[in-house]
Amino acid sequence: MSRALDRLRAAFVQPDPEYAPLALWFWNGRLHEAELGRQIKEFADKGIGGVFMHARESLQTPYFGERWWDAVDFAVRKGRDAGLKTWIYDEYAWPSGAAGSPGGRNGQTESAVLAQGSEHHAKTLTRLILEVEGPAEVGLEGRYPTGTPLVQVAARLDADGDLDPETLVDVTKLNTWECPEGAWRVFAFSVRTIDDRIDYLRPATVKGFLDAAYERYAERHADAFGDGIPGVFFDEPYVTAEPMPWTDDLPARFEEDKGYDLLTSLPLLVLRGGNNTVKVRCDFYDTVAALYEEAWFAQISAWCQRHGLEWTGHTEEHVVSHPARQGDYFRGLRHLTIPGTDHHGFRYARPRTVQAAEVKPAVSVAAMAGRSRVMAEAFGGAGWGVTLDEIRHGANLLSAYGVNMLVLHGLFYSMANAEAADDWPPSFGHQNPYWSHFRDLSDYMARLSALVGHTRSGTTVGVLYPWTSIAANTADGRPNARAREIAEAYEGLIDGLTDASIDVQIVDERFISHGNARLENGRLRQGALTVSSLILPPTPVIGPRAMRRLGAFVRSGGQLIVMGECPSGSSEGGWRHRSITRAVGALFKDTSQTPSGAAIGKGRTFQVPEQLPDALERIAEILAPGTTVDSEADVIVVPRRLDGAEVLLVVNRSPEKATATVTTDLSGRPEVWDPETGGTEPLATTRSRRKRRFALDLPPRAAHVVVFGTSVRASRLRASRGTKPQQKDLEFKTDWTFALDGGTPTGQGSIRRFELPVMRVASFSLGAGRLEQLRDPLFDDSEWPETWLAQAGADTIGNWRASWITGVRKHGGWAVKRTSDQHRRLRFLRTIDLSEPPIKAWATFVGADRVAVYMNGTQLGESEDWSSPVTYNIMPYLRPGQNTIVADVECVSDAPISFLFEGQIDLRSGGSIVIVSDESWEVQAPPAEVWSGLAYERNTPLVTWERGRPPVEPWRHIPLLGEPVAFPRTLVYRQRLPVGCVGIGIPNIKGTHKVYVDVRERTPDIQGIYNITTGRLLTVEIEAAEFSNGILAPLALFTRPTTIALQPWANFGYGWYSGAGVYERSFELTAEQVTSEVTLDLGDVRHHAEVFVNNRRVDVRLWPPYRFDLSGFVQTGSNNLRVRVSNLYANEMRWKRDETKMGNAWHRYWHEDNIEAESLVSGLLGPVQLRVGQPPPPEAGVASG
Structure with a gap:
């Protein structure tokens, strides 16, 4: 066996820290040394190899202030002590280049680069086109678009409607121009400055960034460069092209490189004009690429090399926008010592995936440049519902495509407010219930990265x-x-x-x-x-x-x-x-x-x-x-090479188990390596026509490595321990005890105290209807919002039936971006059918910022103040049959564009038609090309989206028909009592209130605890006198272990809970059975299971199959089985939201649209089977035969 293979085997069996995953460490909130130190120890313990100190927009410590530098100093020092590399992330938020917050957003330190003057601000070339039919005298003064006037050029159209390049003429210095005969176009070009972005094409600007950011780190930590601080990460720079890129030196550089004048040729960048159009466009974008490469990539790369630092990061991956926004991707990325890439399939695709076309260019640049590492910013924006199984799937794909340095996006320092929690989640860190098991996933990723790092691509x-x-x-x-x-x-x-x-x-x-x-x-x-x-x-x-x-x-x-x-x-x-x-x-x-x-x-x-x-x-x-794979499932095989051996990475990309038959022309002794355990086994193959064939059984989303050219050093397949006849499986459906893990001991036996932080809540006018029915457990409250008990209940209620609506662009019909609801004009339409005569009809509406409403083509009225809805009698505008309402809304401020409408038509028969603004309205945007330069945003559909009913922010309480919310009101809170509940405490409540269990009123004991012996539903009724009334803090929940049958946690009343639960039961084995192979199969688990037998830890499973070998742990007679199951943080984030901020599309997206219902299913679902005297069916290794 070759030395290269020896090194690979060692790094695979015992994960090499060099290939451990890294992470973007989101520095948000206020940074404190004690918490920084605690998290550094946690990261090292969980197998994270290094972190990038990444200031985020929700950072409250002043960026580059003394407290910032104290935090950096501390993190670097403690990181060294813990064996954790601390990398520099070179910017506040992103994109890199400003050295601070553009415009001092969020009260943060203002951009040092932009503050140096407008010459450092981004430039973009804009144009106006004047259509002229000659002969005519044309006035040219004042014809420029917004910005600094640059040049005016005229050209005649040819017979095909293209520009005739022979007629291009500079008319800049003319006040009037005598246009010859024919159809002409006059182009007026201006240079507009973009004040919140830097000029990436200007070397002096990038030098200013180096001085303001990189040199500051060198002043304090040059001694740690290359060791404690291995390198620097830059993030998503892009050339401003709105529509065309520009910098002041571009015309001179163009003429120097290309040998002709750019300005008179600018119209050919806009419209086609003869054969020369291609040359002008290619020359222009080649010049942009050269300037970008020299100013940004070459300059920063040289600085890092002089200081002994690695340089990694990524730009934008979609080729279609590269000429205008990224220059030449290959020319830029070749300057990185660790070429890097982002990938968007975990943000914008369902099922979550990694697109090879996004990743492969960076991998190829690295191969060409002789770089040993390729970085991927991994899994960002996957949302709170992403599972570790999906993360493993993503790691498999990135490895198969050639990435060997995974940078997780990200680990959140804090989630103290919505701005921090909604910052492109998830956090893979301590907030998530799976964090205690994360080392297993880190080792898995390290093994795959080592595999790619020690081998090279096998393709030509x-x-x-x-x-x-x-x-x-x-x-x-x-x-x-x-x-x-x-x-x-x-x-x-x-x-x-x-x-x-x-x-x-x-x-x-x-x-x-x-x-x-x-x-x-x-x-x-x-x-x-x-x-x-x-x-x-x-x-x-x-x-x-x-x-x-x-x-x-x-x-x-x-x-x-x-x-x-x-x-x-x-x-x-x-x-x-x-x-x-x-x-x-x-x-x-x-x-x-x-x-x-x-x-x-x-x-x-x-x-x-x-x-x-x-x-x-x-x-x-x-x-x-030479190597192919045959499978009914989505399985791929990727060949890789190293000296003395050939390697195949076989990846099951489907969520179902698969059998894959691989045919290959490789030679040598084969082994199969498992990245989950580091184990290796000999692999049996058959021969046919100078090819070898083998079969692998792959669990869902699993990857196996097949190595050809090995020696007999691989471990053998373990034989069954016993020779006893097969026994019938034992199935454990019932007789489990269940309790939440953790909590606070009460000193009363097994009773523990937890927080119950969420209830459903609704509001009613005092005396309206019978409240008794709301206390009935059978009453359906599914339409009531689940409310986080962190704000006054009355402050989230109003008297409107209508919701504020807007238009949102949803990629794939569900994915939302920060800018998805940003529009200047929208039109909403709604039709209603009137089948009988009305006797009274009214409508009230308001817009942000102003709105004109039309009924059946006639203007009903306008509103120009969002705080004061206008009300109209609509009887004169109605007609029998179909009626159409149209609302034209215009936004003239920074407020989010929105529309609120409520109306009612009372009919002669005694019925009524209620009309409210909701998602049933049609929405239209003014005709405009939807294009931001990214392929995945093209043709993104516009849908009507409900921001929520008043008092949603930012408008809060809006009077309905001139009347504010009337007090007193009744607030009704409902919560299903979880299994095992023996008591409820309400530590903070404001307003006269009563507590019911089912329909019976309850009173607290001397300690303020409502003791629960029977009952399914907790109801709290509050007579609210003002907005500050309500339940103001989580309830105290007292529970003890209880006997259950296996069901989802939601059926136990714990659908809101994120954390772990413990299942326990006993089972009997005979002496004969103990000598046989004993396997536990948990069936369906959501989402992670850790098994203990007789108080000894067996193992943990983070994804299917949830199967455990209990041989060596069981004993004759009674055995104790304990299964600790943990779920996702998604369950908590589903309700841990600010109800008043649910009108923000970004906030709602991360708490609703992005969380799949399937990810909320939690618990041990089974069937749980104990197999005695037989090995498990083949699924996770070498297929028989």
Whole structure:
């Protein structure tokens, strides 16, 4: 066995701290040394290898103030003591570059860079287009868009409606212009300054950032650089392109590099204008890329290298926006010593996933540059409902795609307020019930990262990064339809080949054309990256040097596959470049479209359809990979290599167990390695036609490693301990005792005290209706809100039946961003049917900030003050049949745009029609292109969304029909009594009140405890005299262990609870049974199970299968079984919200929309089976046969 394999085995069996996961440590709230120290010890204990000290927007300690530096000093010192690396995160919040809070947001330290002057603020190029029909005299004064006037250029349209480049004329210095005959366009360009972002294209600005941020760390901690502080993380810089990127030096640099004037060519960045359009666009975005690379990437990288620091981080991954917002992704990222990537599939996809196309470019840059590590900012924004099983799934995928440095997003220092708790959760730290078991997951991730770190990619398949074609099709700063098609084909190609177990690397034109890659016998090599088969996504435009090198690549023995459109234009010669079409004609023949392709020199060329499914099928046939996998489930296999061995990473991407049959041409003795345990086993294979075949049984979302070329050092499959005949399974359905774990002892036997922090609450006018029915356990209160007992109940009630509504863009129909409800104008529509004559009708409404309401096309009225609704008699506007209400709402302030409407039509028959603003209204936005530069935001649907009824913030209490909320009122609180409850305490209540259990009124004992002997429902009725009345703190819940049958915790009255519960029971075994194999299968568990037998810990399971080997733990006679089950923090966060802030789409999203109902299911659900005398059915290892 090779030394390389020895090192890998050692790092796999005993996780190597070098590959342990790291985390973004969210510094929010007020930083205190005692808490910082406590958390550092916790992180080290749970297998976290290092943390990035990351100031978040909810930080209350002044950023870069003395208390900040005290905290940094303390964390670095304590981290060293604990063996925990403390990395620098280089900014307050993000994006990096400002060195502080733009505009001093949140009362924080103002950006040091932006404060140096407007020359350091981001610039963007804007334009107005004037349509002129000549001959005509055109006045040009005052025609510029907002910003500093730059240039005015006129051009005539040709017969096709494109600009005629021969007619471009600079008219900047003219007050009036005599327009010749024909259809003309006058372009007025201005430079607008964006005051809350920095100019990433300006070297002096980035130097100012280095001085204001990086040098400050060097002044205090240079002695720790490279050791206690290994490096720096930067986050999501992007060039401001609204619509086009700009910096003051851009025209001069453009002319210096490209040899012609930019300003008179600017119209070609907006509209198509002849063959030269491609050259202007590619030259422009190439200049932007060069400036960005030099100012940001090269400058900061050089600083880090001088100071002995690693430099990692990420920009934006979606290729379609790269020319305008990221320059050339490959040129920038190559300067990182640890190239990094983000991924969005855990935020915006269900089921949660990792898209290979997002991750692969950074992995490929690292391979080309000879970097040993690839970083991924992992699992951010997955929400409180994400399970550790899903995190394992994400780690499997990131590893399969080539990442070996996982940075968890994140560990929250504090969750003291909504701003901190809603900051792209979850927190994987001490707040979550699974935290005590996190070491197991850390070790799992470390094993996989070590596997990737000690091996190299086994693929020689490359996919071209289509920067040039997308730059050529970026018009007015945005990708046009063809650019989007190319980007989608490129990403679909990467993802589709990965799905087919064909691993790929991504290469850019510089890899092909700049001599960086050596060409030998049909293989391009650079660093650790080798390409023998290169696939071009649709590529209408390419650089001439790259095209020439592709010819040499094929003739020397390489395979070239083009998907759809072949190159016909170049970045130098325009849409149609003769040298490109000649080169393509020489490479691609009629036979290129046949299965065997066209023989060109020693190599071959192929053309496949642009339609993705057909293309993928053809490419798989052409590549004929040496290793394939067959399974009914979604299983992929990824080959990797190291000296003296070959490795296959086999990943089950489905939530169901799978059997996978792998066929491979690899040789050597095989073993299967389990990243969950570090265990290794020999693997049996069969041979067929010079191939080897083996089968693996994979649990849901599991990964196994198969290593070829090993020795006999692997452990053998453990034989059964006993030879006794198989016994019938014992099933444990009932006779369990259950109690919550923890709590405070009361000194009264097994009774413990917990907090009951949530109840359902509703409000009624005093004397309205019979309250007795509300005390009945059978009354359905599911429509009542679950309210966190942390604020006065009356302060959350109002007298409106209507809700404030707005429009929200929801990606995938559910995902919300901070900006999803930010609009300037919205229109709401509602129709009602009137089938009989009305006798009275009214409507009251208000908008934020102003609204005009129309009924059946006639304006009803306007409201311009959100605090004072207007009321109208709508009888004159109604008509029989269908009636339409339209509301045009305009926002002119920073308040969130919203609309509130309530009306009632009383009918002659005695009935009434109530009309309220709610989600049933249709919403429309003014016609506008929805495009922010990110592919996953295109065409995001706009839906009506209820912010909530008054008194939701920020408007609070709004009078209805001129009347405020009337007091006194009755507040009714209801809560199902949990199993095992023996008493309730109400420590803080304001207002005259009564307490009921079921329908019987109860009185407290001398200690203020309401003793519970029987009953299912607790009801508290309060006569509220003012808004401050209500239950003002969690109730005291006194419980003892109780006998149960297995059900979800919600059925026990604990649906609100996040934490652990303990199940206990006994079982009998004979002496004969004890000598046999004894296996416990817990069946369905939500979500983590730790098993103890006879007061000895057996093991923990964080995901299925929840199966435990009890051999060696059981005894003859009576045995005690204890199962500690923990759930997710989602159950608590579902109600731990500020009801007055539920009108904030961001706050509500993290507490409602983002939490799947399935993740709230908690407990030991079973069936629980004890198997005696037989091994478990194959599921987690080598398949038999």
